Every structure is written in C-alpha cells, then in structure tokens.
Amino acid sequence: MTANPRxxxxxxxxxxxxxxxxxxxxxxxxxxxxxVTGPFNIGSIFRTAAAFGVERVxxxxxxxxxxxxxxxxxxxxxxxxxxxEGPVPAPDAVRAARSQGFTVxxxxxxxxxxxxxxxGLGGDVCLAVGGEDHGCSPALLEAADGVRYIPQVGRVGxxxxxxxxxxxxxxxxRQEWAGKEPPGAE
Numbered sequence: 001m002t003a004n005p006r007x008x009x010x011x012x013x014x015x016x017x018x019x020x021x022x023x024x025x026x027x028x029x030x031x032x033x034x035x036v037t038g039p040f041n042i043g044s045i046f047r048t049a050a051a052f053g054v055e056r057v058x059x060x061x062x063x064x065x066x067x068x069x070x071x072x073x074x075x076x077x078x079x080x081x082x083x084x085e086g087p088v089p090a091p092d093a094v095r096a097a098r099s100q101g102f103t104v105x106x107x108x109x110x111x112x113x114x115x116x117x118x119x120g121l122g123g124d125v126c127l128a129v130g131g132e133d134h135g136c137s138p139a140l141l142e143a144a145d146g147v148r149y150i151p152q153v154g155r156v157g158x159x160x161x162x163x164x165x166x167x168x169x170x171x172x173x174r175q176e177w178a179g180k181e182p183p184g185a186e
Contacts, residue, residue, distance in 0.1 A: 020183030022053065027176045028124040029054045029169060030102050032093045034140050035061035035131035036161050042066050043074025044162035045129075050078035052169045056100070058093035058126075059086030061137065090140035094128070102126035106144040107168045108136045109158070113149040121148075121172040129165050 009017065031054055036042055046066045049057055063086065064071060066079035086093065094104050105121065106128040128144055130136030135158075141147060150159060150167050159167065 017183060021177075024177065024180055024183055025053060025173070027122060027172070028102070029172055030056045030058070030097055030100070030124075030126035031165065031169075032058045032060055032090065032097060032104065032126060032128035032140070033063050033165075034090050034093070034128065034136060035063055035134075036129070037062060037064050038132055038161075039064055039068050039070030040074050041132065041160065041162040042068075043071040043076075045165050046071075046075040046078045046082060046084075048162070048166045048169055050081040052173055054082055054169065056097075057082055057084040058088065058096055059084060060088055060090040060093040060140070061131065063087045063131075090128075090137055091143045094140065094143040097126040103146075104128055104144045106130075106136045106141055106147045107150065107164055108141060108147055109149050110141060110147045113147040116148045116150050116168060116171050119146070119148045121175045125172055127165070127168050127172065129161055129168070132161050 029052065031045070031049060033045055036045065042064045043066065046057070059065065066072070066075050066084065097104050102124045104126045105119070107116070108130060128136060128140055130140065150164060
C-alpha cells in the first residue's frame with residue numbers, strides 16, 4: 001500500500017477547511033489595542049484578528065490606525081475584514097466592549113494575573129493589550145474584568161505586542177475548540 005504524499009493544501013481546500021472551523025466556532029472575540037504605535041505591530045494584530053474571527057477592535061490611547069501606509073503593508077487589507085473604531089480613552093473602550101456583551105481580559109504581567117492557559121476564556125471575550133514599551137495602562141488594568149499573563153521560561157521578560165496578541169487570541173480559540181471534533185474527522 002502506497003501512502004499519499006504530503007502536500008500543501010490548494011487555495012480551495014484552505015477555504016473549505018476555514019469554513020469548517022468557522023462552523024465549529026461560537027464564541028465572540030474582540031480586542032482593545034491600547035497605545036500600540038508601531039505600524040508593523042498594528043498590521044500584524046489586524047491580520048491575526050482577521051485570521052481568528054475577531055469581530056471588533058477598539059483602538060485606545062494613541063494607537064496607530066491600521067489605515068496608515070506602513071500598517072497597510074503588513075495588514076494586507078485585513079482592516080477591511082475586522083470592524084474597528086477609535087482611538088478612544090481605554091476606559092471608554094472597556095465600556096463599549098462590555099455594552100456589546102464582552103468580558104474584558106487584559107493580557108499583562110500583574111501581581112494578580114492568572115496564567116493564560118488556566119484562565120477560562122470561553123464565551124464572549126475581549127482581550128486587551130497595551131503599548132510596546134509600557135503595556136496596559138493603570139486605567140485599562142483597573143477597568144478590565146481580569147488579567148491574564150503568558151508564561152515564559154526563557155531569559156526575555158516579555159513578548160512583542162503583536163506576538164502576545166496572537167498567542168492570546170489563539171489560546172482563546174483553542175480553549176473554545178478543546179474537546180470538539182476537528183473539522184473533517186469521521
């Protein structure tokens with residue numbers, strides 16, 4: 001018996017697989033992006049948001065808009081696929097997220113933060129991330145419903161904000177999908 005050679009999926013197959021995962025997804029995700037000014041980071045965050053089905057991004061503080069030319073270069077137009085607004089003050093973004101039914105969870109290293117993988121991220125969750133140099137502001141941390149952190153074992157104290165956002169969003173979806181039959185499984 002000859003095994004089928006492993007090959008990359010064709011674009012049609014990728015679309016079919018993504019549709020199957022979308023049908024297996026019920027939780028709503030949103031983001032608050034506070035004072036992230038690097039265009040590369042903003043573009044990367046929007047690409048991650050579009051890939052994981054984030055429905056809305058609130059820009060807070062002095063966050064850079066995804067429509068700036070340098071952000072567009074990384075975002076590749078994904079800002080058109082994710083509703084976004086702002087920038088507004090961080091507490092206003094938290095209030096807006098809550099008014100739409102989201103629980104707001106800041107991703108930050110604080111004394112009371114819970115490891116991301118141990119935190120229930122089910123239901124409708126809005127993850128909040130802070131700027132490249134200082135993280136989430138005290139006002140955002142105070143307004144959030146909870147704080148989670150990403151455990152690290154290396155010799156670096158933090159992740160790039162776009163990477164941290166991708167890890168947090170992926171973990172929220174992973175928790176939602178845990179225990180469900182993967183698309184295409186018989």
